[in-house]
Amino acid sequence: xxxxLVTGGAGYIGSHTVLQLLEQNFSVVVLDNLVNASxxxxxxxxxxxxxxxxFVQGDIRxxxxxxxxxxxxxxxxxxxxxxxxxxxESVEKPLEYxxxxxxxxxxxxxxxxxxxxxxxxxxxxxxxxxxxxxLPLHEKMATGQPTNPYGMSKLMVEHMLTDLxxxxxxxxxxxxxxxxxxxxxxxxxxxxxxxxxxxxxxxYISQVATGKLAQLSVFGDDYDTPDxxxxxxxxxxVDLANGHLKALxxxxxxxxxxxxxxxxxxxxxxxxxxxxxxxxSGQTINYKIAPRRSGDVAACYADPTLAAKELNWNAxxxxxxxxxxxxxxxxxxxxxxxx
Numbered sequence: 001x002x003x004x005l006v007t008g009g010a011g012y013i014g015s016h017t018v019l020q021l022l023e024q025n026f027s028v029v030v031l032d033n034l035v036n037a038s039x040x041x042x043x044x045x046x047x048x049x050x051x052x053x054x055f056v057q058g059d060i061r062x063x064x065x066x067x068x069x070x071x072x073x074x075x076x077x078x079x080x081x082x083x084x085x086x087x088x089e090s091v092e093k094p095l096e097y098x099x100x101x102x103x104x105x106x107x108x109x110x111x112x113x114x115x116x117x118x119x120x121x122x123x124x125x126x127x128x129x130x131x132x133x134x135l136p137l138h139e140k141m142a143t144g145q146p147t148n149p150y151g152m153s154k155l156m157v158e159h160m161l162t163d164l165x166x167x168x169x170x171x172x173x174x175x176x177x178x179x180x181x182x183x184x185x186x187x188x189x190x191x192x193x194x195x196x197x198x199x200x201x202x203x204y205i206s207q208v209a210t211g212k213l214a215q216l217s218v219f220g221d222d223y224d225t226p227d228x229x230x231x232x233x234x235x236x237x238v239d240l241a242n243g244h245l246k247a248l249x250x251x252x253x254x255x256x257x258x259x260x261x262x263x264x265x266x267x268x269x270x271x272x273x274x275x276x277x278x279x280x281s282g283q284t285i286n287y288k289i290a291p292r293r294s295g296d297v298a299a300c301y302a303d304p305t306l307a308a309k310e311l312n313w314n315a316x317x318x319x320x321x322x323x324x325x326x327x328x329x330x331x332x333x334x335x336x337x338x339x
Contacts, residue, residue, distance in 0.1 A: 008081030127151030148295030179263035191329030193336030263302025
């Protein structure tokens with residue numbers, strides 16, 4: 001495989017994956033509508049790698065744009081990140097999430113089929129497992145009861161892609177169920193830059209550290225966890241991006257449809273994350289306890305054994321690495337890509 005289309009490639013995980021693809025000498029075409037991203041991320045990726053990216057500003061729901069991309073470029077595989085991703089927002093705006101994430105993927109797959117491109121890596125989520133019956137979570141566990149529309153949209157797409165493969169086994173598809181991406185590239189040039197108030201813990205912590213935000217709200221301290229706050233499996237975005245390159249290797253073997261967790265297997269609570277970030281940054285994080293959020297679960301962490309076995313992939317970066325790299329990014333870019 002030589003040319004990869006990356007939908008949502010200007011976003012947080014997408015830009016880090018594009019960087020690694022370029023470093024491994026892939027040709028990369030990025031399609032992004034820039035709703036939750038900045039084209040500046042790709043300019044910086046080009047600066048870091050010394051290589052160029054073909055960027056198309058457009059939406060995966062736009063059949064004309066998709067037809068143009070697949071007609072102009074000889075695409076070998078697609079890594080599909082494009083979609084809305086905030087749990088809380090999905091509870092408030094379910095229709096927008098189903099339209100972007102489900103209909104958008106449907107439109108993309110129809111364009112891929114039309115142009116004979118049948119290699120796909122899909123950005124899924126651990127939210128498809130719902131409220132965990134037991135931990136750690138492994139790929140053979142039942143899905144089907146996500147606690148929010150975001151998770152349900154990801155599960156719907158997984159079902160759609162599974163049915164697609166059953167109908168035509170010439171498709172090669174890898175479903176990657178992410179846990180909680182954090183961190184940034186060690187250069188400090190690219191990182192997570194959410195529009196408006198961050199929905200995820202680590203960018204919120206880092207913006208409190210720089211003074212951009214006054215205080216962090218910790219949603220719930222009465223969960224059945226060691227300190228009462230939610231426990232999550234945080235994975236460095238560079239490790240996560242590497243998982244996508246390993247998934248491309250898997251596609252090249254024509255193995256059909258595979259599902260993998262990408263996580264570390266280690267859960268950390270919100271208070272542990274705050275402490276780790278304070279240690280890495282030397283800053284004090286001002287926080288308050290707030291009521292639980294709708295759609296949140298108490299604890300969620302991965303069994304990453306299958307990815308280690310079949311993808312030859314392991315998360316190697318530590319919690320300290322995650323916090324140091326976030327702080328390096330945020331302190332160099334206090335206003336994100338607009339700073």
